[in-house]
Structures are given as structure tokens and as C-alpha cells.
Amino acid sequence: MADIRTIADDTGGEEPRTLPVTLAGVEYTxxxxxxxxxxxxxxxxxxxxxLIVVAYLFFLVAWPVSLVVKNTFADGFSDxxxxxxxxxxxxxxxxxxxxxxxxxxxxxxxxxxxSILLVRYRFPGRRALSALIDLxxxxxxxxxxxxxxxxxxxxxxxxxxALDDRGIDVIFAWPGILLATTFVxxxxxxxxxxxxxxxxxxxxxQAAHSLGAGAWATFRRIxxxxxxxALVYGVVLSLARALGEFGAVKVVSGNVLGxxxxxxxxxxxxxxxxxxxxxxxxxxxxxxxxxxxxVVVALIRPGKKDR
Amino acid sequence: xxxxxxxVDKRFGDFVALDDVTVSIPTGQLTALLGxxxxxxxxxxxxxxxxxxxxxxxxxIEGVDATYASPQKxxxxxxxxxxxxxxxxxxxxxxxxxxxxxxxPKAEIKARVAxxxxxxxxxxxxxxxxxxxxxxxxxxxxxxxxxAVEPKVLLLDEPFGAxxxxxxxELRDWLRKLHDEVPVTTVFVTxxxxxxxxVADEIVVISHGRVEQIGSPDQLYDEPANDxxxxxxxxxxxxxxxLVRPHDLDLLTADPGGATSGRIVRVARIGFEVxxxxxxxxxxxxxxxxxxxxxxxxxxxxxTVWVRVTPGAPTxxxxxxxxxxxxxxxxxxxxxx
Numbered sequence: 158m159a160d161i162r163t164i165a166d167d168t169g170g171e172e173p174r175t176l177p178v179t180l181a182g183v184e185y186t187x188x189x190x191x192x193x194x195x196x197x198x199x200x201x202x203x204x205x206x207x208l209i210v211v212a213y214l215f216f217l218v219a220w221p222v223s224l225v226v227k228n229t230f231a232d233g234f235s236d237x238x239x240x241x242x243x244x245x246x247x248x249x250x251x252x253x254x255x256x257x258x259x260x261x262x263x264x265x266x267x268x269x270x271x272s273i274l275l276v277r278y279r280f281p282g283r284r285a286l287s288a289l290i291d292l293x294x295x296x297x298x299x300x301x302x303x304x305x306x307x308x309x310x311x312x313x314x315x316x317x318x319a320l321d322d323r324g325i326d327v328i329f330a331w332p333g334i335l336l337a338t339t340f341v342x343x344x345x346x347x348x349x350x351x352x353x354x355x356x357x358x359x360x361x362x363q364a365a366h367s368l369g370a371g372a373w374a375t376f377r378r379i380x381x382x383x384x385x386x387a388l389v390y391g392v393v394l395s396l397a398r399a400l401g402e403f404g405a406v407k408v409v410s411g412n413v414l415g416x417x418x419x420x421x422x423x424x425x426x427x428x429x430x431x432x433x434x435x436x437x438x439x440x441x442x443x444x445x446x447x448x449x450x451x452v453v454v455a456l457i458r459p460g461k462k463d464r
Numbered sequence: 465x466x467x468x469x470x471x472v473d474k475r476f477g478d479f480v481a482l483d484d485v486t487v488s489i490p491t492g493q494l495t496a497l498l499g500x501x502x503x504x505x506x507x508x509x510x511x512x513x514x515x516x517x518x519x520x521x522x523x524x525i526e527g528v529d530a531t532y533a534s535p536q537k538x539x540x541x542x543x544x545x546x547x548x549x550x551x552x553x554x555x556x557x558x559x560x561x562x563x564x565x566x567x568x569p570k571a572e573i574k575a576r577v578a579x580x581x582x583x584x585x586x587x588x589x590x591x592x593x594x595x596x597x598x599x600x601x602x603x604x605x606x607x608x609x610x611x612a613v614e615p616k617v618l619l620l621d622e623p624f625g626a627x628x629x630x631x632x633x634e635l636r637d638w639l640r641k642l643h644d645e646v647p648v649t650t651v652f653v654t655x656x657x658x659x660x661x662x663v664a665d666e667i668v669v670i671s672h673g674r675v676e677q678i679g680s681p682d683q684l685y686d687e688p689a690n691d692x693x694x695x696x697x698x699x700x701x702x703x704x705x706x707l708v709r710p711h712d713l714d715l716l717t718a719d720p721g722g723a724t725s726g727r728i729v730r731v732a733r734i735g736f737e738v739x740x741x742x743x744x745x746x747x748x749x750x751x752x753x754x755x756x757x758x759x760x761x762x763x764x765x766x767x768t769v770w771v772r773v774t775p776g777a778p779t780x781x782x783x784x785x786x787x788x789x790x791x792x793x794x795x796x797x798x799x800x801x
């Protein structure tokens with residue numbers, strides 16, 4: 158025991174050492190890094206770039222959104238109070254929240270499963286499947302809505318007629334809204350998780366297997382903690398997308414007041430009916446949910462060096 | 465015999481990784497799988513661990529057929545070249561992993577982890593994350609983690625390959641001592657013949673998916689089975705059709721009968737060793753000897769000498785001619801005597 162103590166704890170400094178590398182037979186010792194420009198002392202070019210970026214974000218994002226906020230509170234809290242007092246608008250908001258939560262749960266479970274399938278397994282058609290997953294992002298939501306109507310409508314839809322026989326309505330009912338919302342937000346979790354799964358590789362999972370962990374224990378104790386933050390980001394993006402979905406939902410929901418009218422549909426309805434303050438107030442609530450989700454994640458997420 | 469590998473074949477597409485490999489690995493010993501990169505030794509180790517599956521053949525661990533057993537049922541410890549540390553878990557939790565999965569009582573886990581961390585000298589790093597450790601420390605942590613589950617066999621895949629030379633050497637000595645203390649059957653993969661000769665009780669030389677020779681380091685060095693093993697373990701030179709170790713050649717100033725004559729073209733002294741290149745016909749033969757032996761011969765560059773293989777020294781018929789010996793000699797800085 159005493160003997161093997163000789164190397165104890167004196168190996169602390171081995172990693173940062175710069176080692177000579179042999180390239181094509183020529184020994185090459187990495188020199189000091191080229192000096193980086195000190196942050197905080199940008200040249201004129203950088204100022205121009207910064208100005209462009211700030212102006213771009215201001216005119217495209219910050220200003221319009223701030224106008225929504227400004228208009229919401231133009232008459233103090235009365236517009237917001239009116240929204241909370243109106244049962245139909247509250248029903249629309251609750252429908253949106255419920256649909257968003259359920260679709261996020263579905264997309265999270267499905268997204269993690271798909272990501273593992275895409276990264277950890279090789280099968281024919283894998284690349285085609287990977288491309289197919291991006292489709293919901295590239296296709297216009299209104300087309301998604303129409304496609305769902307074609308499949309699920311109760312008159313001549315592929316599935317719709319069979320489901321109708323069993324008394325299940327999809328189109329012009331909440332299942333249709335859920336389908337449309339889930340569809341449009343489908344790639345977001347997968348696109349966040351896949352790169353991280355690729356980066357962490359399989360060695361940790363193999364090590365867990367050899368230490369006696371089964372598939373579920375390995376997933377829960379090793380894989381899931383490794384993809385945790387990617388998954389959280391994917392969930393937040395999916396939630397924001399689900400809350401804000403309009404086009405596909407508009408086609409499939411039928412927009413029945415107090416039944417299948419979602420918050421975004423309520424905004425449109427109010428806006429078209431010259432109830433601009435109401436439209437702004439509901440919009441403000443939608444913006445707040447999405448922004449607070451992103452802020453919460455930014456706050457609880459550890460810095461890169463801590464991970 | 466602790467591990468029996470019988471007639472194992474493994475292909476990756478057209479590439480034959482293992483070709484009818486049969487090996488018995490003795491209980492309680494430190495066995496090296498030695499061979500050039502891409503020779504199939506890592507594949508064999510991964511098949512023993514259950515991380516890969518053989519196309520045909522059988523694996524038996526401690527008398528139990530493990531050919532189709534999943535890795536978690538084999539009770540083997542596996543140490544990866546790049547550590548495979550669980551990045552989100554502290555050092556102590558890494559080591560505890562196998563015990564936690566086995567649902568051992570908390571107190572027992574705590575005691576065992578403390579004991580193992582002491583064994584690998586990481587006691588005061590228990591609460592750190594792997595990213596806060598050096599490479600050598602991570603590898604010791606990985607070793608403790610593998611030992612925690614009291615595996616029947618410990619498998620190490622190029623365990624020191626990612627470390628720099630100094631740490632590599634320290635860890636190598638340390639592994640040998642650790643094994644003497646915890647004599648679990650251990651198999652490690654290496655492409656470094658010095659590492660294998662120094663650490664292992666038994667060496668299995670594998671090349672191109674085939675076992676070239678199995679034996680103790682002495683057997684392999686003194687009785688190489690073929691051309692490949694001779695070349696792979698230790699220095700070689702060629703005299704006529706024979707491969708021979710440069711220190712197994714005698715230089716004589718007069719013909720004793722049965723020796724070949726040649727002319728000394730170069731003399732280089734590296735520390736205690738003198739390297740003499742002798743031109744025999746169109747062959748350059750490398751002879752090494754101690755400084756004292758060289759001094760006693762009273763020879764220099766240009767002298768005519770007789771070269772013969774020391775009686776009883778191992779020689780092997782050369783299958784392919786050896787590359788010019790001077791090229792090998794010039795790899796190290798030479799100081800002329």
C-alpha cells in the first residue's frame with residue numbers, strides 16, 4: 158500500500174501541458190495563441206456592426222412587441238381586467254394552455270425517443286426520416302391544417318370516417334387542434350437533442366451497461382442528465398410555438414366560440430371586430446408566457462464552464 | 465482459466481477484425497493483448513465485455529457461457545481509453561454508480577467508495593466533477609468505478625493511450641502494483657510492446673485479426689514464434705536470411721569459423737550502449753554491445769570484423785526483408801564514440 162502512494166496526487170498538472178505534435182514527420186510545438194483583440198475596445202467596424210444588429214432587432218422585434226405592451230396598458234389595467242372578466246376569452250386562453258401543455262408532453266416524449274433512434278441506431282431510411290422531421294418547420298402551417306382536414310374530416314377523410322363511426326370528432330374539435338399544434342412543434346425538441354446526443358457519444362452509456370445498468374437505468378441516470386439542458390430548451394421552444402400556433406389551428410378548429418377557439422384565434426377575432434384593446438391584451442398575455450419561459454430557463458441554466 | 469475465447473470471428477463489412485481467435489486467459493493474472501493498431505485486439509476485448517457481439521464462436525467467463533449475455537449481466541469491469549467518466553456526477557458518485565444500480569445499502573456504498581477512492585488516491589477529490597480532474601486522475605477514477613462492483617474480470621482498453629508519456633509510465637507501474645494488491649483477472653489492450661513486456665504476466669500478440677503467439681514476456685522475447693512477433697517485440701536486425709536481436713550478435717576480430725566477414729561503416733554510442741553498423745555484402749547489420757565489450761575489441765570505423773549469431777540466441781527466418789537498418793538507428797540522436 159505504501160508503495161503505490163508514490164504517485165499519489167502529483168499528476169494534477171498534466172493536462173494543460175502543451176505537447177509537441179508530430180505532423181508529417183516534422184515536430185511542431187504549438188506556439189502561444191495569436192493575441193486576441195481585447196473585448197471592450199472595438200474598432201469603428203465593430204461599432205457599425207453593433208449598430209446594424211441593434212437597429213435590426215429594434216425595428217423587427219423590440220419596437221413592435223413593446224407597442225403591444227404599450228397599447229395593452231393604454232387605459233391602465235382595464236383592458237387586461239376586461240379579458241379576465243370575459244368567460245369566452247378565458248375559455249380560449251385555457252384551451253390554448255391545455256393544448257400547449259399536452260402537445261409539449263407528447264413532443265418531449267416522442268422527441269427524445271426519435272432523437273435516440275436517429276443518433277444511436279443505423280437503419281435503412283434513417284436520413285430520409287431525419288429530413289422528414291424538418292418538414293413541419295418548412296411547410297406552411299395552413300397547408301398542415303388542410304392536410305389534417307383531408308385525413309381526418311368526418312365526411313370523406315381517410316381516418317376521419319372510421320373515427321366518426323366510433324363517435325370521435327377530430328376536425329372542428331380539440332383533437333384536431335392538438336394534432337395541428339403537435340405537428341408544427343414536432344422538430345423543435347429533436348433538433349435540440351440530436352446534436353447533444355451525437356456529441357456525448359456512446360461510451361458513457363457503454364460504461365453504465367458494463368457496470369450493471371439496464372437500458373432504463375442507463376437512460377435515466379446517464380443519458381437524460383446529459384441531454385437535460387438541450388431538452389429544456391427544446392421544451393421551451395415547443396411551448397412557445399404551441400402557444401402561438403395560428404394557421405394550422407385556424408383551419409382545423411372551426412373557431413367555435415367558447416369551445417374550439419384558441420387564444421390566437423381570439424386575438425384575430427377581436428382585432429377584426431374592432432376590439433383592438435382586447436386583441437392587444439390577449440397578445441400581451443401570450444407574449445408574457447413565452448418570454449417568462451425563456452427568462453426562467455436563462456436564469457436557471459448553469460454557465461458553460463460549470464457544466 | 466478465467467476467460468475462454470473459442471473460435472471467435474468478427475467482421476465489420478468486408479473488414480475481418482477477428483479471424484478464428486481462440487485464447488485462454490488465466491485467472492488472477494495480468495494479461496496484455498498486444499498488437500498493431502487495427503489488428504483486432506480492442507474488438508476482442510469489447511466482445512469479452514459484451515459491447516460487441518461475435519459473428520461466430522463462444523465466450524466463457526469463469527466457467528459460465530457468456531456468448532449471448534448482455535454487458536450488464538457479465539459482471540466485468542471495463543475501462544475505456546477516454547475514461548468515459550459520467551460528466552454530471554461527482555467522483556464519488558461515479559465510483560458508486562455500479563453499487564447504486566445494484567441497490568446496495570447506502571452505508572455500504574459509502575464505505576466501499578471511500579475505500580476505493582483511497583486505493584486510487586483520489587480521497588480528497590471525492591466531491592469534484594470529472595472535468596476538474598487531470599487525465600491520469602480520471603483514469604484512476606474509472607478504474608475505481610470498474611473495481612467497485614467486484615468484477616470477475618477487469619478489462620482495460622488502451623487505458624493509458626490518451627495520457628502523456630510521463631503519466632503513462634507512472635500509471636503503468638502503479639497498475640502493476642495495484643494488481644499485486646487486488647489480484648483480479650485483468651486483461652489490457654496496448655500497442656506499446658514496452659508497456660506489455662513491463663506490466664503483463666502473459667502476452668497475447670494479435671495482428672490482422674489472428675493470434676500470433678501467446679506466452680510470458682520472456683517466452684515472447686526469447687522464443688518468438690514467427691517473423692512478426694520477433695519484429696514487434698524488441699529491436700531486430702538481419703544477418704543473411706535470419707532475423708536476430710542486435711545484442712545477440714558477436715563481433716570478432718578473427719574468423720572463428722562459421723562467421724561472416726564485413727566492414728564497420730559506423731559506430732555510435734548512446735549512453736552505455738554502442739551501436740555498430742557492419743556492412744556484410746550489401747547488407748547493413750546492426751550490432752549492439754556494452755561500452756566495455758567495445759573497448760576490449762579495439763576496433764573502429766573501417767575495421768574488418770567477423771559477425772556471428774551468439775550460440776543459443778533466438779533467430780527467425782525473415783519472411784520479408786528488413787528495412788535499411790541505418791534508418792532505424794538514426795531515429796535517435798547518435799553521439800559518436
